[in-house]
Every structure is written in structure tokens, then in C-alpha cells.
Amino acid sequence: MTKKWMVSILTLTALIMLSGTVFASSSLKISINGVHVQLPNEAKLEDGQLLVPIRWITENLGATLNWSETESSITIKTANQIQIDRFMDVKRFTTARKLVELWLQGVRTRSGSLQYATLSPQLQQATFKTFENQYWGTGGSSPWIENVVIRSEEKVKDDLVRFVVEYDLASSNWHWSGGRKEITVERIQSSPYEEWQITSIHAKSNEYEIFTPSETVDDTEVTTTSPQANGSVNLTDDEAKAILNRLIPKAVDLYGMFNGSDSFKVDKAKTIPGEEGYAQVIDENFKSVADLKKAVEDVFTIDCAQKIFYSRYLTPDKDRPLYKDYEGKLYVDKNNGGHGWATEFLIDTAKLKGQKDHAAEIELDTTVLDDPGDKLTISIVYVNDKWLLASRLD
Known part of the structure; x- marks a missing residue:
């Protein structure tokens, strides 16, 4: 015809x-x-x-x-659909974990086409118009995501795996930790292939992030599966590096706070009667010893914090604790000396030495005054939904 x-x-x-x-x-x-x-x-x-x-x-x-x-x-x-169809091939010969990594790569690069290619047909149908209206780009110039870690991988059943992803947000002048997404991946028959597809993405709400069209934003905590329950943290070297990139800079700052008295601006006119040398700390984030402990316990385990910091610098019955509270204010001993930090931690060299249950050991190179230093082994543990340092840096 x-x-x-x-x-x-x-x-x-x-x-x-x-x-x-x-x-x-x-x-x-x-x-x-x-x-x-x-x-x-x-x-x-x-x-x-x-x-x-x-x-x-x-x-x-x-x-x-x-x-x-x-x-x-x-x-x-249309040309757009032809391009999308070609992207679809990425799902045919991959694993559930690699599919999640591919979606995350799409988020990092703001590629809506790459994100869309990893989704199930139902999610694609629900999000197509939004992606199209955004010209297949997502997010904005800032903030961006960094220090991304696939924190847990739960095999719910043979054809369904659930991942929890943690990440930070950053821009040119600020940094925020606490991003979390739960991504469900299912193996589905999609003629003529059987392939893994992302069927849901639940994100923990925050005020900074521009979420992608395929995400459901929850005001409450994302439901997660603890590594303790799974029996294995299953980290990769790259994920270990991302964890250290978050923890080590904070730990170095804490060592500085407790190694001397120059970390904070002080008002020398405001002192503790009868205790010469103490001056009031002027800092909106640190108004009490409790605030100091909160900062420490966001980075170190409590046992580690006690050995490294509390027993040496905060014990009330010591002659001169470095920090002490007086009438609802935080004071620091200005007569305490201290020295600079000469060690640099080469996080890019980090490699996992071993991992078991909810703990891991990571080895990395260091430099001291720009000269090669000794290799350092750092212990980390997963406690109350976050990774903490369980060993010293010095």
C-alpha cells in the first residue's frame, strides 16, 4: 500500500x-x-x-x-527521545550498585538525561515533563554535592536492593553535612532485556538543596538500615576517602582548639574572679563546655574523645582546665601555650586495610613539614547513623 x-x-x-x-x-x-x-x-x-x-x-x-x-x-x-533511548542502554549490563553510582554521577554533572536513563518506566513517565521543562538539566550552579558515600546496601530480596547514600553540600563560601537519600533498585523484565532500574528515591529534606525531579522529599528522617544489622559496612576505597575528607579537617580544627588558646576570639576584660588568666570566649557556636563536647563527638567516638581531649583539657578537678564554664559563659585559659600542626594527611592515598561489622581501618600517607612522614592507620566506626574517628591523628 x-x-x-x-x-x-x-x-x-x-x-x-x-x-x-x-x-x-x-x-x-x-x-x-x-x-x-x-x-x-x-x-x-x-x-x-x-x-x-x-x-x-x-x-x-x-x-x-x-x-x-x-x-x-x-x-x-524526536531528537531528544533518540538521545534518551541511547542512554537507556546503560541499564542493560550493570549492577544495582553501579546504577546508583551512575545516577549520582548524573546529579553531580546536573545531567537530567543520565538520571532519567537509570529510572524505571513508571518513574520516567512521572518525571518526563519536568525534565523536559528544565531542558534536561537539574540543580543550579550551587550548591553541589561532594563527599558522597554509599553508606549501606541492603539486599531486601534477590531482585530488590536498597541503598542509603550520604553526602555533603557545598558552595564557594560554605559547606553543609547531613544530606541523605534512600534509593531502591529493582531487577525488572523490560523487553527484550532484564535489567536493574531505580524505582524510588527518597531524600531527607533540607533547606539548601535543589532536588531532582525523580526524588520524593521527606520532612522526616529517611528510613535506613543500619550496618550493624547488616553485619558489614562494605566500604570501597573511594567511600573511605570521602569519609576522611569529612572527618579529618574537622579533627584538625579540634586539635587546634585544645592544643592552645588562640582558636577563639576572647574578651580579656571579662574574667573569672580569683582565677587569673581566664578570658571569656566570644563565639556564637561555642558558649559552653557542652558546645565543645558536641563538636568533638560529631567527629570522634566518646571513648576517643575522653582519652584525647576531655581527660587532659576539661576535667573540672584539674588545677587548670583549658576551658571552663562560669555563670553561663565559656572561658579559656589564655596562659596556655601550644604549637602548630605540622602534619598533613594525604587523603588521596587512603586505602582500606580491613573492615568488619561496623568498623574499618584505613591507611594513608602523611607529610611532616613537607617531608614524607610515616604511614598512619586510622580507625573509623559507624555509630548512631554516622561515621566517627575511633583513633588519634597524632
């Missing part, structure tokens, strides 16, 4: 109705996406409308056309 399929370009109708001689004189100019195109020989003017073969217009728009004689149907795919 042979048919000549024509399409009416309604936007040109008014122009053609003004003068039929315009088309007849071949002076009509058509521009598609800024490129002038020549009308095909089959084009004709009929009842004030310009008719051209549908294949001509689709191909000039960068689309493809397929005609099914048996079904008497035409299928048109």
Missing part, C-alpha cells in the same frame, strides 16, 4: 493565504532552527495551506519516522 502522507504547517497558513503567487514564484523561504531549507518537490498549496510530506518535516526537525504498513501507523521519535 502506497500513501503520500502530508502535514499541514499551520504557522505558515496566514502567510500563504495572503498571496498564492508567493509559493508559485518559489520565493517562499523556510527556516528551521535557524537554517534555511529548500521545500521538497512534493510540496503544494491547497486551500490556503502549505502541505509537505511528513517525513520531510520530521527529518528536518532531527526526528525519525517509521511507517508500519501492517498496523497503518506512523511512529515519530
Whole structure:
């Protein structure tokens, strides 16, 4: 069966109705996406409308056309859809974990097409218009995500795996920790292949992040599975590095706070009566010894904090604790000396030495005053939904 399929370009109708001689004189100019195109020989003017073969217009728009004689149907795919179809191949020969990593890569690079390719057909259908309206880009120039860690991987059943991802947000002038997403991946028969597909993404709400179209944002904590329950933390070297990138800079700052008295601005005019040398700390984030302990216990385990900091610098019955409370204010002993930190931790060299249950050991190189230092082994443990240092840095 042979048919000549024509399409009416309604936007040109008014122009053609003004003068039929315009088309007849071949002076009509058509521009598609800024490129002038020549009308095909089959084009004709009929009842004030310009008719051209549908294949001509689709191909000039960068689309493809397929005609099914048996079904008497035409299928048109736009350039965007062709690109998306090619992206779909990423799901065919991958694992559940690698699919999550691919989605995260799409978030990092703000590629909506890459994110979309990892989703199940149901999620794709629900998010297509939003992705399209955003021109297949997500997020903004800032903030961006960094220090991404796949914190847990729970095999719910053979064809369903649930991942919990933790990450930080950053911009050019600030940094925030505490991002969390729960990603469910299922193995689904998608003709003619069986492939892993992301079926849901639940994100913990925060005021800073621009979430992607495929995420459901929850105001409460994302439901997670603890590594203690799973019996294994299952970290990779890259994830271990991301954990150290979050913990070590904070730990170095804490060593500075307790190694001397110059970490805070103070008001020397405000002192503790009868205790010469103490001055009031002027800092919105540190107004009491309890605030100091909170900062320490966000980085170190309590046992480690007690051995490194509390027993040496905060014990009330010592002659001169470095910090002490007085009348609801925090004071520091300005007579305490201290020295700078000469060690640099080369986190890019970090490698896992071993891991068991909810703990891991990581080895990395150091430098001391820019000279090669000894290798350092750091212990980390997972406690109350976060990774903490369980060993000293010095």
C-alpha cells in the first residue's frame, strides 16, 4: 500500500493565504532552527495551506519516522527521545550498585538525561515533563554535592536492593553535612532485556538543596538500615576517602582548639574572679563546655574523645582546665601555650586495610613539614547513623 502522507504547517497558513503567487514564484523561504531549507518537490498549496510530506518535516526537525504498513501507523521519535533511548542502554549490563553510582554521577554533572536513563518506566513517565521543562538539566550552579558515600546496601530480596547514600553540600563560601537519600533498585523484565532500574528515591529534606525531579522529599528522617544489622559496612576505597575528607579537617580544627588558646576570639576584660588568666570566649557556636563536647563527638567516638581531649583539657578537678564554664559563659585559659600542626594527611592515598561489622581501618600517607612522614592507620566506626574517628591523628 502506497500513501503520500502530508502535514499541514499551520504557522505558515496566514502567510500563504495572503498571496498564492508567493509559493508559485518559489520565493517562499523556510527556516528551521535557524537554517534555511529548500521545500521538497512534493510540496503544494491547497486551500490556503502549505502541505509537505511528513517525513520531510520530521527529518528536518532531527526526528525519525517509521511507517508500519501492517498496523497503518506512523511512529515519530524526536531528537531528544533518540538521545534518551541511547542512554537507556546503560541499564542493560550493570549492577544495582553501579546504577546508583551512575545516577549520582548524573546529579553531580546536573545531567537530567543520565538520571532519567537509570529510572524505571513508571518513574520516567512521572518525571518526563519536568525534565523536559528544565531542558534536561537539574540543580543550579550551587550548591553541589561532594563527599558522597554509599553508606549501606541492603539486599531486601534477590531482585530488590536498597541503598542509603550520604553526602555533603557545598558552595564557594560554605559547606553543609547531613544530606541523605534512600534509593531502591529493582531487577525488572523490560523487553527484550532484564535489567536493574531505580524505582524510588527518597531524600531527607533540607533547606539548601535543589532536588531532582525523580526524588520524593521527606520532612522526616529517611528510613535506613543500619550496618550493624547488616553485619558489614562494605566500604570501597573511594567511600573511605570521602569519609576522611569529612572527618579529618574537622579533627584538625579540634586539635587546634585544645592544643592552645588562640582558636577563639576572647574578651580579656571579662574574667573569672580569683582565677587569673581566664578570658571569656566570644563565639556564637561555642558558649559552653557542652558546645565543645558536641563538636568533638560529631567527629570522634566518646571513648576517643575522653582519652584525647576531655581527660587532659576539661576535667573540672584539674588545677587548670583549658576551658571552663562560669555563670553561663565559656572561658579559656589564655596562659596556655601550644604549637602548630605540622602534619598533613594525604587523603588521596587512603586505602582500606580491613573492615568488619561496623568498623574499618584505613591507611594513608602523611607529610611532616613537607617531608614524607610515616604511614598512619586510622580507625573509623559507624555509630548512631554516622561515621566517627575511633583513633588519634597524632
